[in-house]
Amino acid sequence: MSQITRIDYILPEKILTNEDLSGRFPEWTAEAIEEKIGIAKRHAVCENETAKDLAVKIGRQILTEEDKESIDFLVLCTQSPDYYLPTTACILQNELGLRTDIGAFDFNLGCSGYIYGLGICKGLIEANIAQKILFITSETYTKHINSLDKSNLTIFGDAAAATIVERSETRQIMDFVLGTDGKGASNLIIPNGGLRNRYDIDAINREDNGNIRTNNDLYMNGPEIFNFTIQRIPKLVKDILDKHELTMDDVDYFIFHQANKYMLEYLKKKLKVPDEKFYINMREVGNTVSSTIPIALKDCLDDKIIKQGDLVLLAGFGVGYSWGGTVIRI
Amino acid sequence: MKREEFLKELEEVLEVDNLTETSLITLTSLQILAVIVFVDENYDKQLSANELRGIRSVADLMSLIGVAF
Numbered sequence: 313m314s315q316i317t318r319i320d321y322i323l324p325e326k327i328l329t330n331e332d333l334s335g336r337f338p339e340w341t342a343e344a345i346e347e348k349i350g351i352a353k354r355h356a357v358c359e360n361e362t363a364k365d366l367a368v369k370i371g372r373q374i375l376t377e378e379d380k381e382s383i384d385f386l387v388l389c390t391q392s393p394d395y396y397l398p399t400t401a402c403i404l405q406n407e408l409g410l411r412t413d414i415g416a417f418d419f420n421l422g423c424s425g426y427i428y429g430l431g432i433c434k435g436l437i438e439a440n441i442a443q444k445i446l447f448i449t450s451e452t453y454t455k456h457i458n459s460l461d462k463s464n465l466t467i468f469g470d471a472a473a474a475t476i477v478e479r480s481e482t483r484q485i486m487d488f489v490l491g492t493d494g495k496g497a498s499n500l501i502i503p504n505g506g507l508r509n510r511y512d513i514d515a516i517n518r519e520d521n522g523n524i525r526t527n528n529d530l531y532m533n534g535p536e537i538f539n540f541t542i543q544r545i546p547k548l549v550k551d552i553l554d555k556h557e558l559t560m561d562d563v564d565y566f567i568f569h570q571a572n573k574y575m576l577e578y579l580k581k582k583l584k585v586p587d588e589k590f591y592i593n594m595r596e597v598g599n600t601v602s603s604t605i606p607i608a609l610k611d612c613l614d615d616k617i618i619k620q621g622d623l624v625l626l627a628g629f630g631v632g633y634s635w636g637g638t639v640i641r642i
Numbered sequence: 643m644k645r646e647e648f649l650k651e652l653e654e655v656l657e658v659d660n661l662t663e664t665s666l667i668t669l670t671s672l673q674i675l676a677v678i679v680f681v682d683e684n685y686d687k688q689l690s691a692n693e694l695r696g697i698r699s700v701a702d703l704m705s706l707i708g709v710a711f
Contacts, residue, residue, distance in 0.1 A: 348672060463671060521671050521695075535674040535691030542678070543688055574672075578679050 314437040314477055315484035316430075316640065318377060319610040321473035321603060322370040323355040328454075328465070337462045339522075345466055346595070350573025354469030354598030356454040363392040364400050366472035367450040371408045374446070374474040380409060385442035386416040387432055389425035389449045389602045391631075392456070393418060404448070415442065422500070423569045423630025424490075425449055425602030426473075427638055430626075431488045433477035444478040449602035453530060456502050460517075460524035464532055467572060469598030473606035486639040489551045496540055496633035499533040538575055540633055546582055548627055552637040560585070563639070564622035567612065569629055570594040570604035591617070601630075618642050643684060652700065655680045665700045681707055 330342035330352055346352050357366065367388060375383075386408075388401040401416035410416075415436075421428050429447050436442040450472035457464045477485070504527045505511045515526035525531060545568070553559065566585050568576060573592055580590045591608050594600075600607060605626055612618045622642045629635035643651070649661050655676045656667070669677065674694045681687050685707055697703050 533691065534671055535678065535694065538675050539678055539688060539691055542682060574675060582682075 313480050313483040313485075314434045315480035315482070316475055316609075317478055318374060318476040319473065319606050319613070320370060320374045321471060321607045321610055322366060322373060323597060324357045324361065324366065324470050326356045326358055327353050328356055328469075329353045330466075333462065333466060340462065340466075348574060349466055350576075350592065350594055351466065351469075351598045352595045354454075354466075355471065357452045357470045361452075362394055362455075363390045363450040363452045363470075363472070364394045364403060366452070366470065367400070367404050367448045368407045370450070370472040370474045371404060371446065371448060374476065375408065378476060381411060382444050383410055383446045384414045385433075385436055385445040386410060386414060387429055387436075387445060387447045388416075388418045389421055389429050389447075390418060390451060391420050391422055391601075392450075392452045393420075408446075410446070421634055422451070422601045422632070423571065423599075423604070424628040424632065424634040424636045426475075426569075426605040427488065427626060427628040427636035428490065428634075429475075429602075430477065430485055430638060430640075431490070431636070433475075434485045434488075437477065437479050444476065447475045447477055449473050449475075449606060451601040451603060453601055456530035458523075458525035458529040461529065463521070463523050463534060464525075464530055467599045468530075469600050471597060471600035471603040471607060473603040473610070475606055482641070484641045486641070487555050488636060488638045489548060489555055490636040491544070491548065491634070493540075493544075493633045496536070499536045499540070499633075500531070500631040502530050503527040537571075537630065541571065541575055541629055542578060542582065544633070544635060545579055545627060545629055548629070548635055548637050549583055549625065552625060552627070552639060556639050558623070558639070562623060563589070563625045565589050565591065565612070565618050565624045566627075567591045567605055567608045567624055568627045570608060571599055571630065602628075604628075613642070648704070649700070651680065651684075652703075661700055663699075663701045663704065666698060667700060667703070669694055669697065677703070 627637035
């Protein structure tokens with residue numbers, strides 16, 4: 313059986329505030345951004361800083377509290393690798409000074425990535441492949457966003473989180489429900505830069521609802537993603553509860569991917585979750601993709617919003633479309 | 643929901659005044675989200691965001707929702 317024994321996260325130093333955004337896009341006011349989206353500021357990496365660099369920083373930070381030699385697997389979730397190859401986790405293993413007789417790999421998922429990562433870690437432990445895993449989520453969507461794309465600049469922030477998952481005597485990471493629907497692939501995509509469409513130095517600006525971007529940049533059809541979420545996630549929650557033979561009342565707390573306040577408020581209402589059992593807080597960090605759930609977990613633990621013994625339902629959803637959920641015992 | 647009630651609710655959803663069936667509207671991204679929520683809650687119907695982008699009047703929206711008012 314497996315459990316989470318430590319979580320930590322890191323935010324890049326550079327900050328983009330709502331005042332900065334309303335200065336660049338005068339049609340938006342700082343107050344309106346915060347009221348509608350629930351975000352006051354977001355952090356962004358510098359030009360020469362990558363998701364790998366953030367992963368190294370958070371890896372070093374969490375390893376100050378751990379015996380480095382005891383880590384026998386490294387898993388990295390990122391959609392912003394340094395190179396096509398080698399896999400970033402190999403570089404990370406070396407920079408963190410981890411043992412060489414351990415497994416290490418990346419996987420490419422966004423907002424569902426933390427759930428999948430927990431599932432992977434649980435699988436590795438229960439198959440007796442690993443005993444103690446360093447699982448890092450690290451994402452830098454700001455690198456993919458056009459400087460004139462006010463919608464995406466407003467929503468996304470960069471961050472990295474590290475989670476130690478290890479073998480335990482009690483079952484603390486429970487069962488998983490996962491889902492995929494590639495029909496939504498084109499609704500959240502960076503069209504150029506892969507092998508299907510190479511990065512195009514002459515890519516032309518496109519206007520989309522007042523946002524300017526090229527095909528080299530991140531594109532998100534926000535309303536369609538919203539539609540997918542409000543249709544899919546209530547069913548995901550029901551499936552998670554059914555799989556664990558739980559009712560809504562049995563769950564002490566709900567932590568969903570912190571996409572945006574508007575979406576979370578509506579999901580909370582639709583699922584009839586009381587305010588005191590539902591986490592909404594992305595004010596200081598924005599949507600940090602695969603790191604929103606570990607950031608929320610760490611903040612909830614530090615602020616004693618969740619405590620030992622609580623049953624917490626986690627759900628992640630987004631780019632792909634890809635979604636997943638699980639229940640953990642704190 | 644009666645026609646008058648619908649128009650009144652829609653004014654709140656879109657944060658605009660004096661809507662009639664013939665009012666011309668082009669929805670912003672946030673208004674599209676608000677309409678999706680409004681229709682999901684009141685009509686248990688899921689509207690496509692791409693269709694909502696195409697509407698030009700309140701009448702278009704009413705016909706997209708597709709219920710008798």
